[in-house]
Amino acid sequence: MKILRLWEHYLPRFLHGTLITLELTAAALALAVALGFLTALARMSRQGLLRGVASTYIEIIRATPVLVLIILAYYGLPQAGIVLPGFVAASGVLGIFYATIYGEIFRGGIEGVGRGQTEAAQALGLTPSTTMRRVILPQTVTTILPPATNAAADLVKDTSLVVTIAVADLMYHAYGAASTTFLPMDMFALAGILYFLICYLLSHVLRRWEFAYAQRH
């Protein structure tokens, strides 16, 4: 049981890394949701220019690998005088990248609510923002949650890319332990189990919440 003893030795380090992974995820997710909502609104705007800008933004970001964007933000931007700490660069890039995904999820959800709902709200004199807040958004919860959960799980996994800019997340500690112990497979397996658990718990918790919400309505 050499493996278990080794795991025991490295587990605190790994758990600390897991905490950083979760922090990265939370920061990026907050940015992605906020920016994604704005992107969705811009994509559905009556203003042609705004629509164009939003869809160009989505297309360009989506055509670029996240890793390239992270490297560009961390190593490239200092050349332009913008020096960002690794955590900020990574969560910023991941947030901007996932905003395009959340933007499309939100847009799908909002457009899925029938035109009649907006008309009925307008006919009652509700302002556009009240209509969005009280009538449209509550109806999108059940359609948005499943794809939003999947995207969040993808985000958790993509935070591992910060190993390339030396942010001390779970992947970083796994890589470190792999090279010092000469037992890379054992170390990567432990990290893999932790990632799997995070993703599983995330989707499990959200699915329960979604189910409870659907039951109430």
Add this chain to the structure above:
Amino acid sequence: MTSAVQVVQLYSGSLARGAVVTVEVTAAATAVALGIGVIGAAARLAPLRPLVALATAYVETVRGTPQILQLFVIYFGLTQFHIILHPMQAAFIWLALYGGAYAVEIFRAGIAGVAGGQREAARALGLSAGSTFRRVVLPQAVAVVLPALTSFLVLQLKASSLIYTIGVPDIMYRMRLGVNTIAQPLVLYGMAAVAYILLNWPLTRLGAMLERRVALYR
């Protein structure tokens, strides 16, 4: 200090060589991934329990763990068992296995997406099993699968950017070499980003076009 234009001139040849490697690895691995996808989808829909379990475990493992971890497992992890792979081999194996898991889901959705009622309706009209598959099921499955496949290609191409971390001389690898030589990271990594956008552009156009055509009867 070299100007940005000079940097671009100096390194576009290197970028192009990197792009060739990126495209080669992606194309070869994706071809294998599609094969895995067809076999895996058949296994997942097969009436054999162990086969279903095996295919499901494969898909879930790949989708539940980070890409870079998978790549490191194959390149560094296997050395623990004295399996020493060339970076190019490791990159190819990883991208094929990684893509294969997603391809399984694409093909499965394509086949399952054709409603049972369609098959019944065709049989009720007296169509043979063969022509039911050829004239009714297949065209509808292709309609589901084709647009998904173009975005799958985009995903594969983007995922391939990870392989520079184990030393495959792709786009990112060459640009990093450049950064080590001249201190122009913004321009060089910017060039890498533009290269990926240009490589992906025709694929996303094609996908959008297919999406529109398919929308006609979906």
Add this chain to the structure above:
Amino acid sequence: MPNATETGREPAIAVRGLCKRFAKQSVLEDVTLDIQPGEVVAVIGPSGAGKSTLLRCVNYLQPFESGRIDVLGHRLTGTREAEYRRPPHATLVEIRTHIGMVFQTFNLFPHLTVLQNITLAPTEVLHRPRAEAEATAMELLGRVGLRDKASAYPRRLSGGQQQRVAICRALAMQPQVMLFDEPTSMLDPELVGDVLAVIRELAEEGMTMLLATHEMSFARDVADTVVFMAERRIVERGPAREVLTSPREPRTRSFLRRVLLQEGDDAPDAPPAADSEAVRS
């Protein structure tokens, strides 16, 4: 064209030369119509005639290209008119709070209970205290016989019940005018009666109403004025009984004959000889 009810007052709604297009397709052409306070105007005509669009222009759910609509002291102008300016938001809110609208597809908010559906706009738009809004809502629900459904979600109600709730939702804003867009055409025949009874009661109370409908006998009983629309224009308008029983225009006549045959109701008077053959066969 004289109005059925000459009150001498300002019309509640005055539509002048209204033209509306969707993309390249014209949907309303040169529609002119007055609705006096307290008047009930029924718009009839084949589907695609523009009835629904006319209603939607009145509360500006849809902008229009030319013409104007004077509604409750506000002027809405066509986007192609020289004096056009986008109506300020406050004006739209004011118009819409004073005009209630009932839709063909009910459009109740599925995530809110019946009570919440009715109290949403009074609390959000008119800033009524919740308790007051709820008391009004319960009173309205009582009037349409749905008091016990206050805490139900719309999905659990029949179409007829949903439409009655939708009427309550509109009435809770204490509107001066009600627009009904084919309120019974999505209902099973046996549920139509309850909804029509509510609308009839409103008419008797003197509510100003503009309603697009397929129910000819209802229009005859309830409306003061009937407007027949076909192919994007008003073909004929006049006192309800006159238009429905002895229409002047041949197009009105042939439309009514088709519809009344389906309804099993009396056909219009004095059809030409050749037409009476058609009625009998």
